[in-house]
Amino acid sequence: MIGRHKHCIxxxxxxxxxxxxxxxxxxxxxxxxxxxxxxxxxxxxxSVVNLFFEASTRTRxxxxxxxxxxxxxxxxxxxxxxxxxxxxxxxxxxRNLEAMRPDVLVIRHSASGAPRLxxxxxxxxxxxxxxxxxxxxxxxxxxxFTVRERLGTLEGKTLAIVGDVSHSRVARSDLxxxxxxxxxxxxxxxxxxxxxxxxxxxxxVHHDLRGALEGADAVIMLRIQHxxxxxxxxxxxxxxxxxxxxxxxxxxxxxxxxALVLHPGPINRGVELAPEVADGPFSVIxxxxxxxxxxxxxxxxxxxxxEPAEAKA
Amino acid sequence: xxxxxxxxxxxxIDPASGTDGVRTVVLKDGTVAAVAERADRPAGAQVVDARxxxxxxxxxxxxxxxxxxxxxxxxxVATGAxxxxxxxxxxxxxxxxxxxxxxxLAVTELILxxxxxxxxxxxxxxxxxxRGSGGEELAEYGELKAGGCVALSDDGKPVMNAALMRxxxxxxxxxxxxxxxxxxxxxLVGKGVMHEGATSTxxxxxxxxxxxxxxMVLRDVALAELTGGRLHxxxxxxxxxxxxxxxxxxxxxxxxxxxxxxxxxLTDEDVAASGYSTDFKMNPPLRSAADVAACIExxxxxxxxxxxxxxxxxxxxxxxVEFDAAANGIVGLETAFPVCLAxxxxxxxxxxxxxxxxxxxxARAFGLPGGRLAPGAPADVxxxxxxAAWRCEPAALYSKSHNSPWKGRTLTGRCTHAFVxxxxxxxxxxxxx
Amino acid sequence: MNASDIGEAVRRLAREVADxxxxxxxxxxxxxxxxxxxxxxxxxRLRAELTRLLGHEPPVGTLDxxxxxxxxxxRGAAPVVGPTDIRFPVxxxxxxxxxxxxxxxxxxxxxxxxxxxxxxxxxxxxxVLVDRGxxxxxxxxxxxxxxxxxxxxxxxxxxxxxxxxxxDAVVVTGRKP
Numbered sequence: 001m002i003g004r005h006k007h008c009i010x011x012x013x014x015x016x017x018x019x020x021x022x023x024x025x026x027x028x029x030x031x032x033x034x035x036x037x038x039x040x041x042x043x044x045x046x047s048v049v050n051l052f053f054e055a056s057t058r059t060r061x062x063x064x065x066x067x068x069x070x071x072x073x074x075x076x077x078x079x080x081x082x083x084x085x086x087x088x089x090x091x092x093x094x095r096n097l098e099a100m101r102p103d104v105l106v107i108r109h110s111a112s113g114a115p116r117l118x119x120x121x122x123x124x125x126x127x128x129x130x131x132x133x134x135x136x137x138x139x140x141x142x143x144x145f146t147v148r149e150r151l152g153t154l155e156g157k158t159l160a161i162v163g164d165v166s167h168s169r170v171a172r173s174d175l176x177x178x179x180x181x182x183x184x185x186x187x188x189x190x191x192x193x194x195x196x197x198x199x200x201x202x203x204x205v206h207h208d209l210r211g212a213l214e215g216a217d218a219v220i221m222l223r224i225q226h227x228x229x230x231x232x233x234x235x236x237x238x239x240x241x242x243x244x245x246x247x248x249x250x251x252x253x254x255x256x257x258x259a260l261v262l263h264p265g266p267i268n269r270g271v272e273l274a275p276e277v278a279d280g281p282f283s284v285i286x287x288x289x290x291x292x293x294x295x296x297x298x299x300x301x302x303x304x305x306x307e308p309a310e311a312k313a
Numbered sequence: 314x315x316x317x318x319x320x321x322x323x324x325x326i327d328p329a330s331g332t333d334g335v336r337t338v339v340l341k342d343g344t345v346a347a348v349a350e351r352a353d354r355p356a357g358a359q360v361v362d363a364r365x366x367x368x369x370x371x372x373x374x375x376x377x378x379x380x381x382x383x384x385x386x387x388x389x390v391a392t393g394a395x396x397x398x399x400x401x402x403x404x405x406x407x408x409x410x411x412x413x414x415x416x417x418l419a420v421t422e423l424i425l426x427x428x429x430x431x432x433x434x435x436x437x438x439x440x441x442x443x444r445g446s447g448g449e450e451l452a453e454y455g456e457l458k459a460g461g462c463v464a465l466s467d468d469g470k471p472v473m474n475a476a477l478m479r480x481x482x483x484x485x486x487x488x489x490x491x492x493x494x495x496x497x498x499x500x501l502v503g504k505g506v507m508h509e510g511a512t513s514t515x516x517x518x519x520x521x522x523x524x525x526x527x528x529m530v531l532r533d534v535a536l537a538e539l540t541g542g543r544l545h546x547x548x549x550x551x552x553x554x555x556x557x558x559x560x561x562x563x564x565x566x567x568x569x570x571x572x573x574x575x576x577x578x579l580t581d582e583d584v585a586a587s588g589y590s591t592d593f594k595m596n597p598p599l600r601s602a603a604d605v606a607a608c609i610e611x612x613x614x615x616x617x618x619x620x621x622x623x624x625x626x627x628x629x630x631x632x633x634v635e636f637d638a639a640a641n642g643i644v645g646l647e648t649a650f651p652v653c654l655a656x657x658x659x660x661x662x663x664x665x666x667x668x669x670x671x672x673x674x675x676a677r678a679f680g681l682p683g684g685r686l687a688p689g690a691p692a693d694v695x696x697x698x699x700x701a702a703w704r705c706e707p708a709a710l711y712s713k714s715h716n717s718p719w720k721g722r723t724l725t726g727r728c729t730h731a732f733v734x735x736x737x738x739x740x741x742x743x744x745x746x
Numbered sequence: 747m748n749a750s751d752i753g754e755a756v757r758r759l760a761r762e763v764a765d766x767x768x769x770x771x772x773x774x775x776x777x778x779x780x781x782x783x784x785x786x787x788x789x790x791r792l793r794a795e796l797t798r799l800l801g802h803e804p805p806v807g808t809l810d811x812x813x814x815x816x817x818x819x820x821r822g823a824a825p826v827v828g829p830t831d832i833r834f835p836v837x838x839x840x841x842x843x844x845x846x847x848x849x850x851x852x853x854x855x856x857x858x859x860x861x862x863x864x865x866x867x868x869x870x871x872x873x874v875l876v877d878r879g880x881x882x883x884x885x886x887x888x889x890x891x892x893x894x895x896x897x898x899x900x901x902x903x904x905x906x907x908x909x910x911x912x913x914d915a916v917v918v919t920g921r922k923p
Contacts, residue, residue: 001823012515028810028827037863040813042824070813090635111635112517113589132637134517169517196520197511231503301813305824 002302007126009115010135011176019177022298023145029301030294032069043072046304049102050076051094051118052129053109058265059129059138062289063106066296072304075102090114091121098122103304107131112169125303133169139264140173142295144181146288147218150260155182160212162188162244163222163272164233166195170264171222175201188212189222189244192233209244210254218260221246221273237271247274251282260284317341317355318735323363323696327370328669329676329685338368340692343735348686359737361730363696369668370686371403371434371693371731373675375493375571376468376547376621377646379405379436382423383412388626388713390427390436393646396624396712397434398739400646401671401728403693404435404683405624406493409446410469416441416452421460433738435693437463437681442481442492448472451484458488464679466493468547471529473499478533482542491543491569491679494533496554497597501525506637508581508598516585518636521598523551530554534561537568545678546570548623550597552607559616569678571621572608574645574652579718580605591632591639592718595625609661612670619675620667622649626714644712647705648719651726654699658725692735701727701741747892747916752875752904755891756788759873760795762889763842766871772840773800775868781857782810782828784846787908788875792844807832809843814856836865846904848874851885876916878902897922 002008003018011019032040048067050060060076067074077097088096090109097105104125107115112132119126130136148154159178165171165187175198178185185203187194194205206212213219226237234240246261255261261273261282269275278285318340325336325348337352338345354360379393388396390407397405407424409415415424421438428436440457444450446467454465465485472478472494485492502525507513509520530546534557537544546558549570561568575595580602584593593599611617625642632639649671656662676684683693702725707715731739747755767773776796780789789806797803810828843857854872861867873889878896896902900920905911 025827028813028829031830032813035864039863041859042813042815089633091633109635111637113637114635116589117635132517133519166514172515172517195514196509196522198514200511201515301827302824 002299006303007115007119008137008299008303009119009126009128011137011140011173012135014177016180019141019144019180022141022295022302023148025298025302026141026145026291026294029297030291032297033290033294038069039071040069041071042301043067043070043304046103047073047075047101048104048106048300048304049097049100050074050129051097051105051107052076052078053090053107054130056108056129058289059108062292063129063296066293066300069293070297070301072103072300090117094118094122098124104300127299127303130169133167133172135173135176136169137173138292138296138299139170140177141299142288142292143170143174143220143262144177145291145295146262146284147260148181149291150284150287151217153182154178157183157217158186158215159183160186160188160216160219161222162209162212162219162246164193164224165189165198165222166193166233167225168222170220172201174220175203186212186216190234190240209250213254215256216259217256218262219246219255220262220264222264223266223268224272241271245272245274246277248276248280251277251280255282262288264288316735317358318361318732318737319352319354319358320361320363320368320694320696323366323368325368325686326664326668327672327686328665329370329673330687332686333665336368338686338694340694340732340735343692345686345688345690345692347688361696365698365700366729367697367699368686369695369697370672370684370690371695371733372401372650372671373681373684374402374405374622374624374646374649375545375619375675375679377405377407377624378410378626378642379407379424380626381411381427382420386713387628390424391431391433392711392713393624393626394428394431394433394436396644396646396710398731398733399711399728400648401650401695401697401731402434402646403695403731403733404437404681405646406437406439406464406679408466408468409439409441414441414446415439416444416446416457418456418460421457421462425461432736434733437461439464439466439493441465442467442472443477446470448474448477451477451481454485454488454490458490462490463681464491464493464545466495466547468493468495471495471497471499475532475536479536479540482536482540482544486540486542489680491545493545493547495547496526496529496533497521498525498528501528506594506598507584508600510581510601512581512585516589523553523600523604526551526597527553527557530557534558534566534568537561537566541567543567544569548573548576548597548621549608549611549617550576550600550604552604555607555611555616559611562616569618570611570616571619571675571678572612572617573623574620574649575599575643575718576608577605577612577620577656578652583718587718589636590718591634591636592643592716592720594636594639594641595623595643596641609656613662613666618670618678620649620653620670621675622646624712626712627716628714632716643716643718644710644714645717647710647712648717648724650697650728651724652719654726692732694732695728696730697726698729699726701725701729703727747876749914752891752914752916755875756791757795759889759891760792760799763792763871763873764796764799767800767840770840772868775838775840776800776804776842777834777839778804778806778842778844779809779832779861780806781843781845781853782808784904785844787906788846789844790908792842792873805834807834809857809860811853811856811860814860816852816856830860832864836861836867838866838868841867841870843870843872844874845872846875847902848872848877848885848887848890849880849902851881851883854885855883875904876902892916894918899923
């Protein structure tokens with residue numbers, strides 16, 4: 001359990017103490033990853049099933065490694081089908097997998113609310129690896145971990161999130177976590193990418209990149225995807241890049257010394273982030289990857305370590 | 314069985330005639346024979362003790378989906394008609410988005426035949442505005458009217474083509490048929506699944522702004538003005554749409570409107586509170602508190618003529634899936650009265666206005682018989698117990714489908730008896746009188 | 747045991763370890779690892795004493811065994827994990843594992859499993875302040891400050907000044923049946 005939670009589906013549900021429980025444990029987990037033998041027996045005999053309805057090599061691999069370092073068995077199940085296509089429904093798929101008695105089901109789906117729906121129909125713990133534009137809790141946690149580790153604390157720090165917030169589950173998870181840990185959040189991007197009423201989630205909205213970056217302690221750059229037909233939010237990636245992309249010159253001129261640049265990946269090099277910045281001195285993108293494994297280890301340990309939930313009944 | 318029914322001791326609320334007080338109602342040979350402070354009990358008459366109850370004209374629902382022909386697993390004309398009378402509705406207007414769409418005499422006659430066989434609520438078919446509701450060619454309104462249709466709609470879809478809408482309003486004039494329209498601009502709606510606002514942002518669901526409804530209402534009000542046609546706005550939900558209808562009426566246009574019980578009582582926040590429950594997903598979506606307040610105000614001041622449930626049965630196959638993938642709609646015939654009564658208890662609506670919006674209002678909007686309890690009127694009567702508490706759960710519902718946001722809740726207010734043409738077609742469980 | 751008993755025991759333990767290390771030719775390759783949480787401060791005290799006796803400062807580390815417990819599935823919640831900090835090479839080193847109380851032996855078993863995941867030590871010695879018997883595994887202390895005959899229902903706690911106690915003490919609570 002993470003606090004009172006049997007599932008890790010939304011950081012919106014987590015209290016400050018529960019967030020800290022995961023982050024503090026991740027410190028120890030990261031130490032394990034630095035050992036010569038990266039394996040501890042804690043989740044031996046437990047199994048973690050990755051149920052990914054959206055393609056994602058990096059997040060899935062991260063959860064898989066996390067499970068294996070803890071000596072759990074990891075199984076990957078990828079599917080392109082959702083309840084919309086003629087095939088097995090989400091609930092049926094989850095139930096079928098549950099019959100194989102996993103201890104944790106890690107699920108990624110394009111529909112917001114899908115992990116919650118699965119959690120209502122299975123008995124094991126459910127971890128969301130991202131659902132629609134709703135939340136990506138382990139990403140939010142690893143972002144907090146990365147910034148906290150580098151800056152020492154999140155209290156009083158200012159975080160800027162730049163990009164297509166309207167489609168971003170990462171931004172929403174960050175918006176739920178960072179303020180609870182004492183940080184201020186600024187969102188920045190074209191007005192079309194700022195979703196309705198987002199200020200009510202506890203942040204300020206900026207359309208000017210320079211203003212948003214001024215005095216910021218950390219910046220999270222989000223990936224931009226441009227739909228040319230349907231509902232275009234920007235005219236071209238060229239214009240987006242000019243106004244909201246972060247290149248080496250803007251980074252050098254506008255970021256304060258010691259500021260951190262993060263990105264959930266994969267990066268659209270040259271669009272939202274120039275290669276020199278992604279690989280440059282402000283960047284902690286690779287830390288994020290390592291910290292992601294540690295954070296996911298912490299989540300799996302807390303949910304799967306200890307008595308299996310069914311045994312209680 | 315006696316042909317005479319005497320309903321005694323109940324508070325008769327009949328806004329059409331201005332009656333509100335304890336009366337005795339006598340039904341004979343299928344019509345209302347008397348509504349008086351005192352009346353003799355003819356020998357052999359069946360007596361209904363309505364003390365502590367309300368006695369009203371049978372409710373008329375201008376908007377239900379009976380799913381037959383084509384989707385009988387969700388509901389049939391018979392089960393829908395049974396659910397209707399259980400909710401106090403003695404007449405319903407059946408929307409044409411069946412499979413096949415009701416754009417022909419054949420489908421209209423099928424629906425009427427099923428309704429006659431069931432012998433419960435009266436079913437008035439609504440024909441399609443365009444062939445197959447494809448939005449391109451006019452359906453044959455003459456044939457539909459002759460077959461028994463009382464209105465026209467492409468419900469489920471908007472008529473995006475303004476020129477077609479114009480011609481539809483004009484052509485329908487020849488047959489005295491109102492058009493009841495589902496208003497949404499499909500481009501503005503996009504892939505939206507709930508009301509656009511802070512809640513949809515938090516839930517990560519694509520939003521539908523209220524203005525997607527407003528732009529179409531404004532367009533069609535303008536077309537109603539151009540053509541002099543009869544326009545009825547189905548399931549109004551946004552404040553902007555209420556304002557547009559109010560203005561249209563002020564200017565004397567032939568525009569009427571209906572609102573659902575859920576758009577008077579639930580908001581987008583309820584979607585969040587339910588944890589993505591698809592029993593809170595419908596089109597138009599549940600909107601903001603300000604929109605709900607505007608709808609209540611619109612109903613109270615007469616801008617909105619009728620309460621109509623938009624009863625939309627769906628099975629688990631359509632609903633027990635992730636929110637994005639779920640079908641739109643909830644059932645509403647059996648919960649409408651208690652849900653709207655809560656507004657009366659909260660002081661937001663008068664009892665008279667509530668009953669008017671369920672009886673005289675809808676009758677007037679579509680030019681239907683019924684909706685009043687005066688001598689000579691059809692003997693369609695509802696006896697209601699405003700205090701009766703009951704639990705809304707599948708076992709208690711007559712509808713085949715149970716997709717309701719009130720599932721599992723205790724509701725207060727129910728129909729204890731319903732009469733259609735003087736025949737008792739519904740008696741609530743536990744009713745002896 | 748009272749404060750002066752404990753002080754005397756620590757000094758004696760350090761002498762015994764130093765003697766044994768010299769005899770084994772391991773004085774230069776000795777490292778101390780305290781088992782969290784009871785062994786951490788004792789490890790620091792032993793280190794101070796051994797520095798005096800050996801003439802150089804042996805490295806010291808901390809081991810948290812939560813991730814290696816053998817009773818994870820039987821517990822309600824996953825046990826809280828603390829920091830493990832081993833910064834010296836374990837390979838070929840003589841490790842002095844330190845804990846406050848030796849009881850069932852399971853903590854030491856977990857510590858050994860964790861330790862070898864860092865490398866293969868030359869040898870491992872176990873030093874404890876109190877050996878209270880009650881072993882459930884074949885584990886023995888190489889150096890023990892004191893041996894107490896205590897029943898299963900009783901609890902033995904070591905309180906140290908470093909943790910905020912007024913003075914050092916070994917406290918036994920509960921009754922003998």
